[in-house]
Amino acid sequence: MAEDPLGSQWKTLDRDLNRISQLEMATAYVSRPMIGLGVSFAFILLAGLAVIFWFGGDEHTLIVAAAAAFGAYMAINIGANDVANNMGPAVGANALSMGGAIAIAAICESAGALLAGGDVVSTISKGIIDTKAVEDGQVFMWAMMAALISAAMWVNLATYVGAPVSTTHSVVGGVMGAGIAAAGLSAVNWPTMSAIAASWVISPVLGGVVAAMFLAFIKHNIIYREDKIAAARVWVPVLIGIMAGVFATYLSMKGLKRIVKIDLQTALLIGLAIGIVTYFITRPLIHRQSEGLENRNKSLKVLFGIPLVFSAALLSFAHGANDVANAVGPLAAIVHASEFGDFSSNVAIPMWVMVIGAFGISFGLFLFGPKLIRMVGSQITKLNPMRAYCVALSAAITVIIASWLGLPVSSTHIAVGGIFGVGFYREWHMERRLRKVPGTLPEVKTIAPIERRRRKLVRRSHFMTIIAAWVITVPAAAFMSAVIFTVLYWFAT
Template structure:
């Protein structure tokens, strides 16, 4: 098959994968803000669209691992033909699974989808010996670790807000008084996430003590700036002033989520696309690749369009169908999800933002009693999580068989 046709196919599939990341992964990260009415669906689409492109281009990784998470040995890249077939199979397989989940309005991990599809490619190319079973075990463990950790954290955070503010006589006055704490911890977690999790933060190579000190100092400053702005813009006679305080904070955390997701998740689509691009261009690849800025921009635009065109389905599932969200609950969800992802990244565990977001929503749901949680929808979500890796792997194997004789 002519190289130009292969390259066009790679770009189309890379764009389709980016679109799916927007429709499913980014949508579920914005869901708690939409469900809590901090922002509308349309505002979520605009925020996520713009900030994902900015995150992908300016903070996204300019060097991407050709095999995600080290689960498949790089030996399978030795044969350029097999590597090319595998990259296209993996992109299409992961995309099809995520599209199916989005159609069913259920959140799945795009990272685990691409991991599963790369496993399928690895097995077809070189057999089971190329699979790093220990790493795969970590992925399986993350299905439990990240949602449970986020669930406990959001439960405790919401109970803390109830005890400190919501159950007291003048909750609005107390919300304003304690706002530097909540604005501060939101900024603290966000800043640490950027320093520890994003490719931009890693290039600075700031030590952990230095990162903690920097984040704490800036969080302290932003905490009091936040209080000043809240007093200025929320009238004291606002009947819903307490929730309004947390609504303003949640808009900020939503912006962070969109920016970070563009920086981190663009690699799920652009990693295999970069592999195809360099195989066609140079004829071979190494374990890691330099990624041109236009590929990052291409992926960012795909993510933005995915949120705009199909993001509402998954947003509604997490934001409305699991439990009823208020702004105070939504803040607890965002805080717990961001903290879970940050801590896990620092520990080197392959957790999913999707799993952390759902765990956070569950935590605030359980804080209102088991009856406040839709157990049926949770069962469906967990089933799709478990099916993600094997479904993507089997689809990738099937596509490999079809594409290998053609290419």
């Protein structure tokens, strides 16, 4: 039978349309990163232009505008890198979708920065540089500009290679490098730098130990019990009460500085009261939620899901309140020096500076955050709601302990250290179960030694990349800052 000419034409048309669809999909895939870069560039440009319009014809307008643009660039990088530590575990545990995590983080980070962000910031980043060593206001402004640029560039590079690094440590390195270039090694407060270097080890180890201890507690008291649901009804309200108390203490100390100053003892009493109230509120709710659930581990994940979402939101709020001010500190210092012609160890942060920080974080999180959120949440070690809950709780507890001890710590190091702690504890526990005494632990399938090494529960490649990035953050940011300061000062003079 002869082929229908009309049918042949339809087939040709279908093939052509399919090629066009594939071309459109490929174009969209290739252009997607360019959209993010375009939006980021527009926001950075808008921040600079807004400052020019705001300050008018002041002699330092161009310097402040440039600083505002780089401050916006820094804020975008904070959103792309730092915020992943708060939302990654919740996304990796499937308690939140990527879209939900980005929406919650953007709202809570911005609210923390604008409502409870510190109204005073140490412009020399906690006393790293002696102000007497940099007496010229012009030199000081260029040093802060170099610190801001180098910190933003370093965080940008770390995000590109998939390494969560400390924004605060990047700023510290930038300030130190610019200070050395401006006034020599004697300008640096080396005892403070030694304490910060010690925190590279203390922060992740403490966070990992606390997270592992909570996971061990959950395994022993809930997961390995014969009646898991009955055990969960007893202990999950206790754990939620602990979470509420810890975050109440954390936010009282760190997130409400603009509203009221609260000492550690008062914050602990507030946390204790809120923890007890939360326990009695959640106990009947957990009992009702657990009715009809099967007696297996999958059912336990349901009970930890909502508390995990709340903990991620609270971490984001506290991060916005506490860390954003440190990140925009150099910008605030430049604004202060341009307005008053001098500089001091502490200056007020103008609201427009905090707005740049808040909006920049939201843009960075939305446009570039998913990469680091996926890495932190699922590529270091496998997380479920119980493990992710341990990480979030560990982050808040470790910050409180560090504040009590007076240690300068990084929220990034603590959160990622908590994930490492959970993963390494699971490895140790698996080995223990393989070597178990009969009847003491649940049985596990015997695995050949070679296969056991291949199945390590913490991915060593990510572990080494992150540790290396942590170690070189301060010296790398310092070196970049020194070079940038030298170039800026040479052009300025």
